[in-house]
Amino acid sequence: MGQRHRVAIIGSGNWGSAIARIAGQNVKRYPDTFEEKVGMYVYQEKIDGRNLTEIINEEHENVKYLPGIKLPENVVANASASETAKGADLLVFVLPHQFIQGVCTELKGKVPSNVRAISMIKGVEVKDGDIRIFADVIEHILGCKCSALSGANIANEVAEDKFSETTIGYRAGDVESAELFHKLFDTPQFRVGMIEDVAGVSLCGALKNVVAIAAGFCDGLGWGDNAKAAIMRIGLMEMKRFSEEFFDGVKAETFTETSAGVADLITTCFGGRNRRCAEAFVKTGKPFAVLEKELLKGQKLQGTETAREVHAFLKARGKVDDYPLFRAVYSIAYDGVKPQDLTNKL
Ligand SMILES: NC(=O)c1ccc[n+]([C@@H]2O[C@H](COP(=O)([O-])OP(=O)(O)OC[C@H]3O[C@@H](n4cnc5c(N)ncnc54)[C@H](O)[C@@H]3O)[C@@H](O)[C@H]2O)c1
Known part of the structure; x- marks a missing residue:
């Protein structure tokens, strides 16, 4: 042995x-x-x-x-x-x-x-x-x-x-x-x-949380399933484009064929803590930091943090406007933009 x-x-x-x-x-x-x-x-x-x-x-x-x-x-x-x-x-x-x-x-x-x-x-x-x-x-x-x-x-x-x-x-x-x-x-x-594909698998796991925040906004606004499906489709495209633009060796099939890709995006946009907190953000008007404490009992909220980090990175590269869904999530979570404006520039 x-x-x-x-x-x-x-x-x-x-x-x-x-x-x-x-x-x-x-x-x-x-x-x-x-x-x-x-x-x-x-x-x-x-x-x-x-x-x-x-x-x-x-x-x-x-x-x-x-x-x-x-x-x-x-x-x-x-x-x-x-x-x-x-x-x-x-x-x-x-x-x-x-x-x-x-x-x-x-x-x-x-x-x-x-x-x-x-x-x-x-x-x-x-x-x-x-x-x-x-x-x-x-x-x-x-x-x-x-x-x-x-x-x-x-x-x-x-x-x-x-x-x-x-x-x-x-x-x-x-x-x-x-x-x-x-x-x-x-x-x-x-x-x-x-x-x-370490990068593709990792980036799917990180970026889908940003899309889940958008899905939660949709739920909070009562926009229904068609809107949420559109957010998820646009989100998946931004996740893939972002990963391919800034990382080497990322495979397209990681996004479309694996559990890390499309399947995790679906589950996170329907269940999961990010979606839940974003829905509550719209319904209660409370800041995310308060909702994290109230709803998650010590667990951490990742989507808003990742949205902030991705925004800082895109800003440093002069690419914020190339990723309108990521930008919208950041602006609503951090810049006082109304959740109703989520789809304005998509
Ligand atoms: N929960 C899920 O369903 C799930 C599924 C897949 C992946 N993940 C990912 O797994 C990772 C871990 O998530 P989780 O759900 O196990 O954690 P969690 O959010 O449930 O728990 C917080 C953890 O952080 C620890 N902690 C708190 N303060 C700390 C400190 N100062 N230093 C070190 N540790 C500290 C706590 O002891 C606890 O173990 C995250 O990146 C998450 O996105 C979570």
């Missing part, structure tokens, strides 16, 4: 906990491939006076982020990211994107460069007029190869074993990593596809 792989999940929110549950089950299905213990980094919080790590390790439930779902007992919570990652050679990054820099900086120099990472983060980083996907941020900081996983995956449905598909995007020539992560996550109820 060759060296077995040790898995660490870096993150334990709604999706982090759902994916840790699957990994915890699959390592037991493949004992020749994986070690049984799956470490899970948990940002420490007190719940009714008790540490969240203690609750997870004793009751096997993330009562804050995935209540009502039991985690396998071999998923072990740890409040330190570097201790969780120690000795692991498969690192799964599943944090809201605002925390990734901090956590990766903590891990820098502590993980060997031959580890394989996968990013499940739906967002982009914009700095000094440049844009990066988080698989690139992770690769850059840690010096290891990083794939991406994204798809039509509302965490609670996956955690309840309702059927869904997802997509792993892998680097050119690195199908080996994709196959290992496929084995770690694929189940009869959670079907994992693979495509050689």
Whole structure:
């Protein structure tokens, strides 16, 4: 038997906990491939006076982020990211994107460069007029190869074993990593596809949240299904054009044929937290920051943040007008433009 792989999940929110549950089950299905213990980094919080790590390790439930779902007992919570990652050679990054820099900086120099990472983060980083996907941020900081996983995956449905598909995007020539992560996550109820396109898979996951904000505006305005379908079509075209314009090696079929592309866009524009908060934004007139606190109970809203980052990037490149839906979402969320004006310049 060759060296077995040790898995660490870096993150334990709604999706982090759902994916840790699957990994915890699959390592037991493949004992020749994986070690049984799956470490899970948990940002420490007190719940009714008790540490969240203690609750997870004793009751096997993330009562804050995935209540009502039991985690396998071999998923072990740890409040330190570097201790969780120690000795692991498969690192799964599943944090809201605002925390990734901090956590990766903590891990820098502590993980060997031959580890394989996968990013499940739906967002982009914009700095000094440049844009990066988080698989690139992770690769850059840690010096290891990083794939991406994204798809039509509302965490609670996956955690309840309702059927869904997802997509792993892998680097050119690195199908080996994709196959290992496929084995770690694929189940009869959670079907994992693979495509050689880390950027396309990552950008689909990030940009669809901006389109979901527009879909939520539509719902809040009571515009109906035809309008929402139009927003989704225009959104998908802008997502694809943006990715092809600013990233190398992006494949058109990632957008039209994979779960990461069109399927995730559909699910996010009908379910999901971004759509829900945008609908409430129109109906209540409350700012997004207030709605995030009121409706999401500690979960993070990503679509508005990504809209702001994409807008900053496009502005730096003088391309804001080439992406009218992205511009409209930004202007409504941040510039006081009326939601009713969403389609004016599309
Ligand atoms: N929830 C879903 O349905 C879903 C599905 C697919 C992908 N994703 C993506 O997965 C990523 C993680 O989302 P999630 O749903 O697991 O998270 P979440 O929004 O449910 O939870 C927030 C997480 O952030 C952690 N946290 C809070 N403050 C922190 C800090 N200062 N430093 C480090 N961590 C901190 C919390 O402990 C918690 O684990 C996101 O990019 C999201 O878009 C989510």
